[in-house]
Amino acid sequence: MPETDDNFLAQLDDIARILIRERADDASPVIPPTKPGDVGALFESHAPEEGQAWADTLAQIEERVLPHTTRWGHPGFFGYFPAGTSEPAILGELLAAGLGQQGMLWQTSPVCTELETRVMDWLARALGLPERFCAEPIGAAPGVPVGGGVIQGTASEAALCVIAAARDRALNRLPEGERWPTRCVVYTSEQSHSSIEKACRVLGPQMVARAVPTDDTLAMDPDALERSIAADVRTQGVVPCCVVATLGTTATCAVDPIEAIGRIAREHHLWAHADAAYMGAQLILPEQRHHAKGVERFDSFTMNPHKWLLVNFDCSALWLSPGARRDLIGTMSITPEYLRTSASDSGSVIDYRDWHVPLGRRFRALKLWMVLRHFGLVGLRSYIQRHLDWAQELVAWLEADKRFEVAFPVESGLVCCALHDDDATRTLMERVNATGEVFLTHCVVPVRGRSRYLVRIAFGNSQTQPSHVQRLFELFDTHAHTP
Numbered sequence: 001m002p003e004t005d006d007n008f009l010a011q012l013d014d015i016a017r018i019l020i021r022e023r024a025d026d027a028s029p030v031i032p033p034t035k036p037g038d039v040g041a042l043f044e045s046h047a048p049e050e051g052q053a054w055a056d057t058l059a060q061i062e063e064r065v066l067p068h069t070t071r072w073g074h075p076g077f078f079g080y081f082p083a084g085t086s087e088p089a090i091l092g093e094l095l096a097a098g099l100g101q102q103g104m105l106w107q108t109s110p111v112c113t114e115l116e117t118r119v120m121d122w123l124a125r126a127l128g129l130p131e132r133f134c135a136e137p138i139g140a141a142p143g144v145p146v147g148g149g150v151i152q153g154t155a156s157e158a159a160l161c162v163i164a165a166a167r168d169r170a171l172n173r174l175p176e177g178e179r180w181p182t183r184c185v186v187y188t189s190e191q192s193h194s195s196i197e198k199a200c201r202v203l204g205p206q207m208v209a210r211a212v213p214t215d216d217t218l219a220m221d222p223d224a225l226e227r228s229i230a231a232d233v234r235t236q237g238v239v240p241c242c243v244v245a246t247l248g249t250t251a252t253c254a255v256d257p258i259e260a261i262g263r264i265a266r267e268h269h270l271w272a273h274a275d276a277a278y279m280g281a282q283l284i285l286p287e288q289r290h291h292a293k294g295v296e297r298f299d300s301f302t303m304n305p306h307k308w309l310l311v312n313f314d315c316s317a318l319w320l321s322p323g324a325r326r327d328l329i330g331t332m333s334i335t336p337e338y339l340r341t342s343a344s345d346s347g348s349v350i351d352y353r354d355w356h357v358p359l360g361r362r363f364r365a366l367k368l369w370m371v372l373r374h375f376g377l378v379g380l381r382s383y384i385q386r387h388l389d390w391a392q393e394l395v396a397w398l399e400a401d402k403r404f405e406v407a408f409p410v411e412s413g414l415v416c417c418a419l420h421d422d423d424a425t426r427t428l429m430e431r432v433n434a435t436g437e438v439f440l441t442h443c444v445v446p447v448r449g450r451s452r453y454l455v456r457i458a459f460g461n462s463q464t465q466p467s468h469v470q471r472l473f474e475l476f477d478t479h480a481h482t483p
């Protein structure tokens with residue numbers, strides 16, 4: 001620990017200077033030239049016996065840490081989906097760390113709890129989600145059950161919670177003697193994120209993840225979903241429990257038909273969950289909300305402010321309908337004596353420990369609140385709009401050049417493209433990445449019935465400017481020429 005307040009302030013300055021310098025640096029390569037084991041070899045095998053001077057630690061940060069970071073904030077980082085950040089988010093994270101709030105119960109941090117409730121309602125409304133996902137719905141009659149939002153670490157954790165609760169909801173409908181060894185089925189498209197299958201695996205052999213075929217746009221085929229459910233309903237010892245629709249699949253940003261899936265889920269009493277990890281941020285633009293039309297029939301909805309909404313990792317937003325909130329708490333809540341408080345017993349407060357797997361929880365609402373306050377919805381809308389516009393601009397340039405093929409209509413901030421054959425596309429991506437100026441990742445998906453290797457270009461980085469998009473296209477142009 002620093003010995004004086006002045007030291008602490010000076011150290012904060014040192015860190016701020018590093019962050020400012022890093023942000024301005026678009027000359028260093030996006031991916032460090034680090035080889036496996038290089039970093040481990042720089043650090044001793046034991047912790048120091050004596051405390052070390054800040055100057056030495058700072059020198060080690062400069063020499064041993066910074067040269068080996070993957071620069072997710074680099075303006076040329078177009079890989080995976082973005083992991084955004086911003087000054088208000090960094091300040092919020094710092095303040096939360098310093099305040100050391102542990103918000104497992106309302107009593108252990110009233111502000112961690114109540115600010116989270118409030119700011120999740122803000123965000124639900126900012127995205128145009130139904131009021132039934134809010135904890136304090138506008139116009140609701142007193143005493144009527146309400147839904148609400150909770151900040152999870154990741155969309156994967158959100159999916160795990162939701163699927164566990166959906167399983168229990170389905171099993172609780174059965175007579176007690178029939179609940180085991182019944183198998184519970186979760187339907188999700190062949191293109192959904194691996195976290196859905198992982199959630200089923202973690203929840204044990206009782207859970208089955210059923211991959212539903214997709215159409216030409218790689219969106220879930222609702223007729224195939226119907227057929228799959230019907231087959232399971234006819235099978236002894238199998239209970240359909242949940243359908244997970246994706247709004248913006250990881251590979252290509254395909255959008256599952258939310259309205260049809262919600263209707264089918266209702267018909268068969270399935271929990272409907274929407275995973276909008278990346279693309280959910282786009283709903284901040286009213287004209288983009290058609291993608292989520294029908295979501296009012298869903299039980300739960302997730303999106304990650306830590307991807308495209310300028311909040312640093314981790315911050316994943318999960319909203320629940322009133323029934324889903326009740327069922328999630330039913331699954332997650334275990335109350336040993338040492339966690340009992342009079343506030344909890346009164347039933348008038350939220351204890352967010354009952355809304356996810358961990359007991360302890362960070363004060364993540366602070367950075368989300370600070371980002372929403374700093375940019376305002378107007379600022380966030382123009383931020384997202386800019387990325388959508390650049391994606392369309394890039395599509396136009398690619399389409400005007402006969403060497404390139406844009407694989408799917410672009411509805412979001414992700415562009416997937418290819419050269420005439422897979423080897424050429426892979427080589428193009430490797431060459432462009434080798435420049436260090438940009439970083440792209442790939443996917444392999446069916447395009448018109450044929451498996452294709454596609455380069456993905458994901459927008460959402462706060463440092464990217466039009467000049468970087470132009471440079472990306474120049475690199476494509478140059479390296480597509482190279483034999």
Ligand code: PLP
Pocket residue numbers: 081153154155156157193195246248249250275276277278304316
């Ligand atoms: N769902 C989708 C559609 C994703 O694209 C991703 C990650 O990119 C995830 C879930 C997992 O996100 P997280 O890292 O928050 O678990």
